Amino acid sequence: MSLEFEHLVGDYDGCLGAALAAGQGYLRASSHAVLLGRVGSAIDEVPATRCPDKRWFQRSYGRCVTDEPEDLLVGDGLFYLTEQRKLFLDCTAGHYQMTWGYAHPELTALLLDGIERGIVWDNHSNIPSAPVKRLTEKLVALANPGRDFGELQDDPESLNTVLAGVATGTVACAAAMKMMLLHHAGEGDPVFIVLDGNYHGTDVLAQRLRGMWPEIFCNVTIVPVQPNDPEELRATFAQHDGNIAGFWAEPVMMNREAILIEPEYLHLARELCDETGALMAIDEIQTAFWFPEVIYCARIGLRPDFVVLGKGMTAGFHPLAALVYRGKLDVLEQYDAISTNGNAALAALIALGCIELIERNASEIEAVGSAWHAALAAIAEEFGDRLVEARGIGHMSGLKFRDRDDCLSFHRRAVERGLWLRAHAYHEGHSTILTKFALPMDERTVEWSAEAMRGLLRDG
Numbered sequence: 001m002s003l004e005f006e007h008l009v010g011d012y013d014g015c016l017g018a019a020l021a022a023g024q025g026y027l028r029a030s031s032h033a034v035l036l037g038r039v040g041s042a043i044d045e046v047p048a049t050r051c052p053d054k055r056w057f058q059r060s061y062g063r064c065v066t067d068e069p070e071d072l073l074v075g076d077g078l079f080y081l082t083e084q085r086k087l088f089l090d091c092t093a094g095h096y097q098m099t100w101g102y103a104h105p106e107l108t109a110l111l112l113d114g115i116e117r118g119i120v121w122d123n124h125s126n127i128p129s130a131p132v133k134r135l136t137e138k139l140v141a142l143a144n145p146g147r148d149f150g151e152l153q154d155d156p157e158s159l160n161t162v163l164a165g166v167a168t169g170t171v172a173c174a175a176a177m178k179m180m181l182l183h184h185a186g187e188g189d190p191v192f193i194v195l196d197g198n199y200h201g202t203d204v205l206a207q208r209l210r211g212m213w214p215e216i217f218c219n220v221t222i223v224p225v226q227p228n229d230p231e232e233l234r235a236t237f238a239q240h241d242g243n244i245a246g247f248w249a250e251p252v253m254m255n256r257e258a259i260l261i262e263p264e265y266l267h268l269a270r271e272l273c274d275e276t277g278a279l280m281a282i283d284e285i286q287t288a289f290w291f292p293e294v295i296y297c298a299r300i301g302l303r304p305d306f307v308v309l310g311k312g313m314t315a316g317f318h319p320l321a322a323l324v325y326r327g328k329l330d331v332l333e334q335y336d337a338i339s340t341n342g343n344a345a346l347a348a349l350i351a352l353g354c355i356e357l358i359e360r361n362a363s364e365i366e367a368v369g370s371a372w373h374a375a376l377a378a379i380a381e382e383f384g385d386r387l388v389e390a391r392g393i394g395h396m397s398g399l400k401f402r403d404r405d406d407c408l409s410f411h412r413r414a415v416e417r418g419l420w421l422r423a424h425a426y427h428e429g430h431s432t433i434l435t436k437f438a439l440p441m442d443e444r445t446v447e448w449s450a451e452a453m454r455g456l457l458r459d460g
């Protein structure tokens with residue numbers, strides 16, 4: 001007997017499979033213009049269905065069972081339908097990882113082709129298959145634009161080494177933190193200089209960097225600095241000179257109101273790291289795979305000691321992360337930093353496809369990203385009494401509100417209107433709505449979304 005979809009997932013009232021197929025058919029058959037025109041409304045052409053509920057979920061993930069949750073039913077491109085058949089425009093590319101939106105046809109075809117050819121889903125890390133090996137080569141090339149492979153291989157100072165066997169960004173970040181600790185060993189208690197409001201994963205040390213678990217770590221000093229304040233940065237490096245294990249930064253603080261870190265500030269941090277013997281990690285879990293250069297450090301000509309990659313690398317197909325670092329720092333043993341499902345060959349194949357699509361669409365990505373940021377900047381000026389400024393860069397841009405409640409109300413009304421975006425307003429002083437559109441965003445969607453936001457600001 002073959003495995004049956006309805007038996008495994010559906011069969012609540014027998015038509016989940018039919019609803020999915022109809023939903024996918026509707027999204028695929030409708031033009032962008034038609035879909036934009038119906039964002040926020042129920043798509044009655046798709047049959048109603050009943051889905052499993054969340055009663056076994058963790059409380060923070062919605063354990064409370066609601067009768068009509070707007071959980072995702074099916075997605076295509078920038079759009080998705082909820083279980084209630086409401087049409088949403090996804091302004092955050094899923095959880096910031098769906099680089100090419102939902103069900104990208106070329107990536108889907110590549111996946112099926114890979115399966116046909118016998119590419120395995122996963123395997124033991126000691127016997128990596130061709131896509132994984134090819135991906136490491138591609139990442140080294142992207143981290144070192146214009147450099148010759150032969151020269152790179154012999155240069156331990158270059159970013160020529162990739163930890164590829166890790167599934168999540170947290171594990172990749174943790175690997176860099178461990179290398180920093182080992183590099184620093186024997187010189188007194190290590191100091192980590194970090195940006196206030198950072199997020200480098202859910203590991204305990206990563207969480208320590210953002211202020212949690214003070215009672216657990218008694219011999220690691222964490223010094224948060226305010227982003228884009230060069231004087232404070234200079235003073236902090238001077239104060240801890242000789243003991244600094246590492247400096248950490250995200251180029252766009254997607255976990256703190258989309259603050260863009262000025263390239264000059266990051267270059268200054270590089271100089272200070274060199275002067276004090278500290279290592280520099282740039283966490284590109286959010287920024288990589290969202291710009292024509294693929295790796296943001298390459299865009300701004302920055303050479304950190306570690307570049308952390310993840311999230312958008314596989315366009316959401318399967319979690320896969322990577323750490324690209326200088327060969328001379330290759331001090332960990334295999335089981336010091338690993339995920340047993342991080343050698344995923346099919347995921348690596350999709351990552352190669354994702355990168356190829358970025359390279360092929362580089363000029364459109366640049367143009368549309370700039371247009372989106374410019375549209376938000378214009379809105380910020382127009383509604384200057386309520387908005388401070390546009391934040392971020394390109395597709396990952398946000399609007400900083402003057403008032404937190406206004407921000408939260410805008411967010412609530414945006415979701416009602418069918419715009420899935422996020423609000424950073426859960427910390428004192430935070431009041432920003434955040435977008436990170438998937439790369440298929442086009443000029444029409446830019447204009448439509450900006451107009452929808454204007455409408456929400458006028459009405460609220």
Ligand SMILES: Cc1ncc(COP(=O)(O)O)c(C=O)c1O
Pocket residue numbers: 167168169170171173199200201202250254255283284285286310311321
């Ligand atoms: C900047 C940054 N670093 C690290 C992580 C952790 O990655 P993961 O959730 O894959 O463990 C995230 C996740 O959102 C992130 O945004």
